[in-house]
Structures are given as C-alpha cells and as structure tokens.
Amino acid sequence: QDFDLATIYVSDAQYNRNIYFDTSPQAVRLYLLYNHWALKVLLYFFILVNLSLAIFEEPALVSLPTWATMLVELLCLLVFTIRLVHYAKVIPREKFWKDPKNICIIVVLLLTLIDMIIYGALKAANLYSVRWSRVLRPLLLINVTEGRQLRRAFRSIRNALPEVSSVFVLFIFSVLMFSLMALKLLSKRRGLKTIEGASYFTNYLEIVFDLYVLVTTANSPDVMMPAYNANSIFALFFILYILVNTYIFMSVFLAVVFNNYKKHLKEEIRQLVRAKRHKMARAFGVLQEQREEGGPPVVSHENWNKLVQQARPDISSAHRELLWRVCDDGNQGFIGKVAFVQLADLLNIEVITLKSRPHPLQSLIPSLYESKPSRLVCRVVQHRGFVITFDLIILVNAVFIGLDEENPLISNSEWVFLALYVLEILLKLYAFEPRAFFSKHSFWNWFDTIVVVAALIATIVNSALKSSGGYTSRQVLDIVFILRVLRLIRVVDSIKRFRAIINTLIRIGPAILTFGQLILVVYYVFAMVGMELFKNKVKFYEDITNPEKAYCGNPLLKGSTFAQLSYCKNNFNNVVSSFILLLELTVVNQWHLLGTGFATVTHKSALIFFVLFHVMVVIIIINIFVAFVLEAFFVEYSVGKGDLQTSLERKIEELELTVAQEKLEDNLVNAMETIDNDLGSGQSPTANLPSLLFKVASKRYRTVDALLQRMFEADLDPEDFAENDIPEDQAGNFENPTFGVA
C-alpha cells in the first residue's frame, strides 16, 4: 500500500509529472494504471488516428465514405472520453474542474461532436457544410497530460509574445515608413515598369507587401531592378531598407525570442526542480521510520530496495546495489532525507552494466579459437589499420557508385563491395563477443549490419528479377541505391571530430522532436484552414497532353508566374500536399509567388493567410528553434557532468567496478556510445577484473526534461531544500499552466 504511493511519488519525480492525485488506496491503484505505458501508447495511437483522418476526409488523398471517417472519429472521441474519465477518478474533483487542460479537452470533444452532428445533418440534406472542428484536433495533442514538453514549448512562445510584438510593431512601422517613401519616390511620375510590364510601385498596399517580402529576401533583387535600372541612386534606398529591416530587425527578433526563452526556461526548470524535491520528500515521508529515539527519520535499506524494485523493475540488482552505495555513503544500512531525495536523479542517470563474457566460439572450440592464426585474425580486426582499410574501400565504393552503372564492370563491382562488407561484419563477429557487438548502445554496429544485409537482399532480389525476365523493378532498384549510399555514411564515424558533432546533434535530437510536434500542430491548423479556403482552386494534371495543365486547371492563372514555374502541384487539395506547401512557405523562398498564385484564384485578401503563416512560423517558431539549438549547444560546450553523476562515477571507481578508460577510447568499433562490446572478446583476460562492470553513459540523459534541467543546473542552488514542507494547497502550483482555448 505505502509502497505503491511511494513508488508513484518517485516515478512522478523522475519523469517530472506534476499531477495532484488522490492518495486514497483506490485512487493510487487507478493512478498506477493511468501511468501504464500501454495506455499512453494507446492514447497517442488514437490521437494519431484522429489527426490522420484528414487524409481520408474531403478534400481527401484517399477517399473514404463519410460514415467511415465519422465512425473512426467517434471511436477516437470515445477513447479520449474514457481517458479523461479515468483521469477524473484519479485526481480530486475540485482539482479536475480547476484545470484548464481538462476543460479544454471537454470543450474540444463537445464541439467536435456538435460539428459532426451538424455536418452529418447538412450532408444528409445535401447542403454545403464545413468540418470546422478539425482545426481543434491538435489541441488534444497539447492538452493531454503527457503533452508537457509541447505545452512548455507553447508557453515559451506565449512568454516571448509581448516583447516580440512590440518589436514587431516597430518593425511594421519601419516597413510602412519605407513604403511611403517608396511610393513618393518611385510612383507613377517615374513611369517605371516591372519586367512583366505592370506598373511599378504605384499602389501603397502593394508596395507594403513587396517590401515585406523583401525582408524575407524572397524577391531580392527583382523588386529593386526597375528602380536600379532607372537610376543607380535608388539602390541606396533598398540597401538601407535591407540593412535596417532584414539584418537589424531580424537579428533583434532572434535576440528577443532567445532572451525570453532563456529567462522563462530558467524559471520553469527551477519550479520543476522544486516540485521534484517536494515529491521525493513526500515519498520519504511515507517510508520513513524512527531508528533511534529523537533521531532524524530514516529509510531502511530493505524498504529502499523494495521501492526501487517497484519504481524501476527493469534495473538489475547489481545496479540497485550500486545506487544504494552511492546514497548510503557511510555504509550505515539506512539513509536520511537528503540522501533519499537524490534518488529520482540517480534513477535518471543511465548506468550501463557490462558483463564480461567469453566469446561463444571460445567455449565451443577453445583450441581452435585460441590458436595462433585465430589470435592473429582477432588482432588484425582490432587494429586501427582495419578500420582505415575499410574506410578507403568505402571511398572507392563511393566513386564506383557515382560512375555509370550501365557499364557491366561497374555493376559487377557491386558484388565485390558487398562481399567485402559482409566479410568485415563476419570478421568483427569473430573477433568480438556477438551479444556485446549487438548490444543496445552500439548504434553503428546495428546500422552497418542492417544496411549491408538489406543491400545484400535487395541486390539479390534485383538480379533475380532481372535475370528471370529482364525486368527491373524501379522500387527495388531505388532501395538498392539508397542503401548503397547509406553505407558510405559510416566513414563519418571514424573521424573523431565529426563524431563529437554528431553525438551533440543526437543528444539534442529528442528535444528537437518536441519542436516537431509544435510544427505539426501549427501546420495542421494552417493546413485545415488552407484546405477549406483553397481546395481545388489549383489542380495538378499528371497527363502532360492535357491543355489545362499549363494553367493548373484554372483560367485565372493563365500566363501567371505561378503556372509558368509549374507550381500546380503546390496546392491545398489534400493534406499531404498542403503540408509540403507549408514546408515550402517555411523555407521562405518564392513564398510570395505561391501566395499571389492563390490570391489570384481567390481574392487578394488571401495573402493575409500567407503573411500570417510567415510571421507565426518563420519569425516566431523558427527563431525559438534556433534559440533552442543555440542554448543546447552552449550547454553541451560549457556544462560538465552533474554533481550526482560525478559522485556515481566516483563510487563506481571506488568499488573498482570501472571500465578501463583507455580501452574504451581506443576501441573504434563501438564508437557511438563507446561501451558494452569491449570486454567480451577476451584477448588478454585480466584475471582479477570483476565479471561485472559499470559505466555511466557519458552525457546521455534519459528524458528531455533532464537535459533541460542540466542546462540550468549550474545556476540552481543544490542545497535548496526549503520547499520540503510547502503547504499542501500550494502543491497545485506545480501543475504546468496550460495553453489551449485561453
């Protein structure tokens, strides 16, 4: 009973969950169930299904009858409702109704239901109707309990908004002033014409739009050329404009966004850490016992063991023992509050357990495996020259790939290369212990093997198809090509400097995924709105002979730049092409042509949609993304390991359970995480090495939250335990504020 509660506190602290749940035994059991991974996966699966319905709804990529999509959507709604009811059972009633996240979900569910009924009714009556509730779908992704990271990303945007908007107003003021000047200097009295023969800079609103586009650099230098051709002095106007608006203001936007991001993130992380310690203190309160009269309360080894076992059933007992030794530094058999509170962070440090195992061949045929030639093979494989040789082979392979594969010599050479790669893997498997070679962290070994085996299969299939009927499947061939090129990537891993950069990128990868969700939400909303506004206005014809292809099936586009550049496939006719179009808008170049294209087929005010997208995505979200990458990089460069991590490592060293550093550094096979598969090969078995070794997985943290906490760890007071006894009702403050309907 008590252990359930304590386990929940610990795992909430570990994963930074801030849910104020009911502590009655029944609610605790329900809460444990609520946090079960299977239910979460199920929830995300249904959110994904709900979002992907856009593929099948009108305008559809793959048409399905309306009743089918409606039925699936109803199912999704049902799942969300059940999940919400479950959540309502877990937390106290008044807390549930106070949380805007829950209100938001309920409102979204109700609105969706209403919309479905209206849509169904209108459809049945054959009237025009719009599924407007589709824009609300991404709100579910934000407001589910698990969407903490995403909510935080939205909060950083919201926090930056006041300051960004005041810079934005100033920026717009500057654009308007420059436009007014352009109107006065270049208006009709000059009689200038654009290359399309239209009048140049005569309409104020058009000038404002053109100059706004110039800020994004998308129409540079074209917008300047008529004036510049008329008189060189006008170039000065544009140079000044670009300097002020493109360079200075855009840098200021980045600076403001970055500064706000940093400031608020710091405050949030501080709160998170406070909440975590509070939860650990509660867990301590549940398990504490009085060792001696009047002494401080403590937790016994036995209870601690049971707790960790329940909180993290996946870690080995040896690992658990190691953690205990870190906590119980004095070997007393019990720990106090301060040591106990560390547990959540300790559990977040990834410790790799290495088992020293002999090579299976060594056990099977020891005489052969330990013979002189066999040892020589092992030594060759482990030599640096082996890696260099294969890097050279890869480079030669790259040249061969680049050459024309029609040549039989070259197409046959592919078999030679494949054979070499297979040989390489077999040799490595011979020299290294296979289970270590394919351990969880050996990214490059897995990558290599999968790519080579897949290439082998695909090449065989391809030549079988070819020899059987002279028929070459384009798909198979494409896969073969892709795999061939992918193989080359491995070269990067052999060069230390590159490895460092790539490891940094991989480490900030999970956090970038949060931005992926953010982009998904914004894109989804814009795609839904765009599809309603612009669907089927622009059509793409596969058939080259179709005369409508020249103007995208819309006579209004006849002779327009949009059609001339054959942008017809950039349309809002289904959700996939909408997303691709929005990506093109994010990349910025030619966005004004795409915008004016859609404005031509609808109305000039359609440009507002495109400008709004630019402001939202390019000025705000991309800047937040850059701010995030910059900050993460600085942290990677400047902050070392955390205190706890160091103490864990010290303990590992003390207990002589460490892996010899040099061996790890020299080993080139397992570059990705430099661990695991190192001791199994047993060329020179050091007799007195223990059979179990630990290693702290260098700088890799398990959760994004932990990375963020490390980012600001340096500024936090490690002894800030004052909040151990914050009043009950304040605990709710740790609930992350929501971003939804508000």
Next chain:
Amino acid sequence: QDFDLATIYVSDAQYNRNIYFDTSPQAVRLYLLYNHWALKVLLYFFILVNLSLAIFEEPALVSLPTWATMLVELLCLLVFTIRLVHYAKVIPREKFWKDPKNICIIVVLLLTLIDMIIYGALKAANLYSVRWSRVLRPLLLINVTEGRQLRRAFRSIRNALPEVSSVFVLFIFSVLMFSLMALKLLSKRRGLKTIEGASYFTNYLEIVFDLYVLVTTANSPDVMMPAYNANSIFALFFILYILVNTYIFMSVFLAVVFNNYKKHLKEEIRQLVRAKRHKMARAFGVLQEQREEGGPPVVSHENWNKLVQQARPDISSAHRELLWRVCDDGNQGFIGKVAFVQLADLLNIEVITLKSRPHPLQSLIPSLYESKPSRLVCRVVQHRGFVITFDLIILVNAVFIGLDEENPLISNSEWVFLALYVLEILLKLYAFEPRAFFSKHSFWNWFDTIVVVAALIATIVNSALKSSGGYTSRQVLDIVFILRVLRLIRVVDSIKRFRAIINTLIRIGPAILTFGQLILVVYYVFAMVGMELFKNKVKFYEDITNPEKAYCGNPLLKGSTFAQLSYCKNNFNNVVSSFILLLELTVVNQWHLLGTGFATVTHKSALIFFVLFHVMVVIIIINIFVAFVLEAFFVEYSVGKGDLQTSLERKIEELELTVAQEKLEDNLVNAMETIDNDLGSGQSPTANLPSLLFKVASKRYRTVDALLQRMFEADLDPEDFAENDIPEDQAGNFENPTFGVA
C-alpha cells in the same frame, strides 16, 4: 616631463591603446603628436582616398587618366610611409621589427610600388596588365595602429575557423552524400526535365551545386518541382535534405561561431583590462610620492588635478572635482594606488553637466515672460497633451502624404502642416531654455528642427521654381518627399517601449560600424577580383531601343534567365555596381542566377568565386554579426551599470548635485538621452537647488571597447590587481596580435 608620460599612460589606458612606446622625453613628445586627432583623421582620409581610387581606375565609374590616379596613389603611399616612420621613431627599434603589423604595411607599400612600376611600364608599351596590388589596399585599413576594433573582428573570425571548418567539412560531406543519392534516384532513367527543358539532375557536379544552392534556399522550391511533379514521394528526399542541411547545419554554424566568439572575446577583454591596469599602475609610479615614512606611496590632489587637466582638457573643473571626490572618498587630499587605477574608467563614464540658466527672454523682458498668459503657454507646451496632439497631427500628415498630391487641396495642406511644425518648435523654444533645447544630447530636438527647417526651405524652393517657370525639379521634389516622410519618424519617440528598443540599437550602433569596416574589406577584395574577372562581360544599356539590351550586350546570354530578369545592371563594370552586386549576393536570394549568369559569359569555374563569397560572407561574417548583436542584446538586458558608475552616481547624490529623477522621466521633450534641457525653463524655480547639476549619461559608454568590457565585466574579478607588477618584457604581450599577410 613626468606629466607628459603619466598623461600618455592614462589616455592609453582610457582608449585601450597597447603601444609599447619609448619612454625617453623626445619619444614621449613624438608619441603625443602621433596620437593627435588631426593626424589620425588625416591618415583615415588618405586611406579613404586610396580605397576610393577604384572609382577612377579602369574599369572606372568616372574615368581619369592613369597618371592622375597613379599620382594620387603615390601621395597616399608617401603619407603612409611618413606615418610609419613616425611610429618607428616612437617605439623601440626591435619592437618595431617584431610587430607583424608593421611588416605587413611595409610589404604592402613595397608591393604596391612594384605593381605601379610594372603597370606603368606595360601600359607605356601598350601591353595588357593588371593592377593586382589593389586587393592589398584594405590590408592598410586593418594594419594601421588605429584599426584595433577591426583586427579584433578579424581575429574572432580566425578563432572560429578551426571549429567552423570541421562542421563545414561534415556539412559538405552531407551535401555530397545527398547529391549522390539524388544522382542515383533521379538521373536520366527518369527522363525528367526542368521547366527550361534541360535534363534534370544528371550531372553530379551540377547536382552538388543545385543542392548547395538549396541550402541557401535560393532555388526552393523550383529545384524540387520536376521530381515532385513526377512522384510525390520525392518530396521526402528534399524535405529531409532541407531539414538536415538548411535547418540543423545552419543552426550549428551559428552556434559554433557564437560560442567561439564569446569564448575568445572574454579572453581578449580580460587581457585588455589587465593591460589597462598595468598602464595605470605605471602612471601612478610616475606621479607617486611618499607622504609619510614607510607608508604606502600616494598621489596628491594637486598632481592628480594637473594630470586630469592634461589628459582630458575638455572636462570642466567642476566635473574634475567630482571625480576627485569619488576617488578620494575619505577626503584625505591624496589617493592610493587602488583609487588611482580607477581613473581611466572614471574618465570613460560620460557625466553631463547641467547649468541651471534662466530663459533669455526672462532676463530680457521679465515682466512679459512671467505674465499669466506666458506661463499658461509654457504649461501647455510642457503638458503631455501637447505631445499627443502633435503625434496625432503627424499621423494625419502621414495619411495626407499617402494621398495623391496632384489634388490642390492636398498639396496646399502641406503648408498647413509645415506651419504647425514650425509653430511647435517655436513654442518649445519659448518654453524651454534654447541652449538646453539644442544641447549635445538632445538628438530628437536636433532631428526635428533640422528636418522641419530643411523641409521648409525645400518646399519654398520647389514652389518658387514651379511658379517661376512651371518647372518642377525632380531632385528638389524628391528631397521634399524624403523630408516629409522623415518627419513622421518622430512618433516613435513618444512611445516608451519603442524608445527602449531604439536606444539599445543606437547603443550597439558604433560596434556595428566595426562590422561595416569588416564588410568593406571583404567586399573590396572581392570587388577587385571580380572586376578583373568579369569586367565588361555583361553590359547595361540605358537606351531602351538598343537591341543588345535584351541580352546584356553579350550574345552568350541570349535567352538566359539572367537576361530575362533584366539583371544586366548587376555587373562588375565599376566598383559601385560591383558593391551593389556583392550586396545582392549577401542577401542570398537569386545569387545562383547571378552566378550562373557570369559563369555563362566566362567559364563554369566562375561559380567558385560566387560560392566562395557565399561561404565567406553568409556563413561566417553574417553569423559573427548575428552573434555580436545577440551578445550585445543579452548584455543590455542583463548587466546593470558598472560598479564605478554606481559609485559615481552615489557620490553625485551624496553631494546633492543630482537631477530630480521624476522631473527627468516626465519630461517628454528630451527623450533621447533624457537630460540637459530640463531645468532651464524655470517655471517653479526651487531656490535651494545648486546652479550646477550632474547626471551620469545613463548607459552610454564612449568607446566600443568600453561597451565590450562592460559585456564581460560581470565575469571579471574586480580586485584582480596581481598584474600591477608584471615584468617589463611581458608588457609587449598586450600588443594585439595582427591579422594580415599571415
């Protein structure tokens, strides 16, 4: 004698000059002359003349005979030589020859001379010759003693290079891999065509170039369209490419540049501060005297006074007295080393002296000026409503400017607005003391008055011209229009939030000018090379009827996109259009079209020039610029005033010489620096206010170095006086390393 030496030490410390000069009396006098502002201005004037010779040399904007430009250049060389000889007399001989800056200047001068002789000889023999030494000219700008800021900017680039280049190699590897994949997936077997009908993605090198251009986003989405039109699945390839190379890698470049910039800047500033303290300690050593037997050496008030008088003859004796009181906190009549060393920083803090003066009209006709209606006028002018009224008038004016000025009603309204603005200025001059109103720091008052008076004159001239002969000068009209629009800018100043942003921008302005010099150097070199490579390959014809205009006078460009977009004026035919072209390349958009245009008329390898420019300017210099702006912004946001500044303010307060804060804040007229012109109006003269008041000019520092020092002040140990006694020979270490021929 001693005072000369001490003065030099102090002013060297103040301006962060690190010149290891000879301390013999003669050398000191020469050094004082060397640092005279007139000589520096003269030097920069001749550097400017030398650089601007490009306007008159072939290919010339304004043709001058060769002998004329050569003569001017010889004069410039002579000036530089004299300056160098002067410098050689000031510093010890061995120091002179050890300094790479001097060697670089000598080499440049010699090479230029040799080049001029060769060129003259070949020219006389009518042979083809190139003035290759022109690319060396900007090196003088870098290597003159005064080019410290510029050298530092180049050093930050050089310091970032190793890390940037390893990321760059990885980035290029990624581009090559993607290109190989594109070649395999999209090469001729698909039979795709670009919209120009050329074959699509068939040549490996062309693919590499196209994909490199895609990183700059300049050919997005055009480069993707043929593949996307053929099959939607190919969009995935390009999305992945953009994600990896445009977003991730470009952010990494910024992160690496920023990180290096920060790291090295910190170290340099630390060294600068050490050198400064060392110099101040030396100045102290020159002036010190023993007050009491065995006591610490001190500097008397008298000597100190004499020193400051010589170092800064422009500051008032009252100001000097204030500084003394800050140093001599205990009122002892002498100061120790620690207090003395502060002097350089104290002199850098801008203190504004306010004199409480009555309005001249008050002295002339007191009865009238102090009458009731007069007081009412003054109160009205000082009221917030007065400002708001004129802001509204400006907004109405903006609308009128936007309307068609052919309409007589609107063109006449201009007179009304002008009259209103003149009235506003006259009223303000009536209410405020004129000398205070036009004080040095009242930027907006000056701006306002100049713009209104200029507009008045230009409008009168314009209507005089019009009424006299019905002739309207376009130039005069343009000036009138520009002035009208400029007037509107004043609105920004009334809004507090905008004022804060603009003040920040103005404060980092001088440092941005250093980047202006940096850009000038890089542009100049590229312009010189570009002019030799591409001059007269592309021609622009003013005459519309000329048939050659359609293909820029070069048959090779017939039908090319370059000619179709009428980019003919973007050429290297003179230094001005070269600079404009390079700016267009910096803005990035369409740079590939400009590049391929010039490659068409010369050779494919010409693209190398354009790619090199992109890498140099966009990837490195612009990122350094962004890093600088970001860092400056963060400092502005986070760092308050320095310790010294605060102690100066405290002293001002202590002495009751402060200006009442509220009065300053409320005053809306003098917004720019919120000072000076505030107390002269004397509506409610407080009898016991002293007639002289001081105010520390908020956060404005006088030199760029000081701003940079403030940027890192927070991290420096304020008590780090250990280097007071660094050995003589180490002093040379503070010489900034040079960046030139090396």
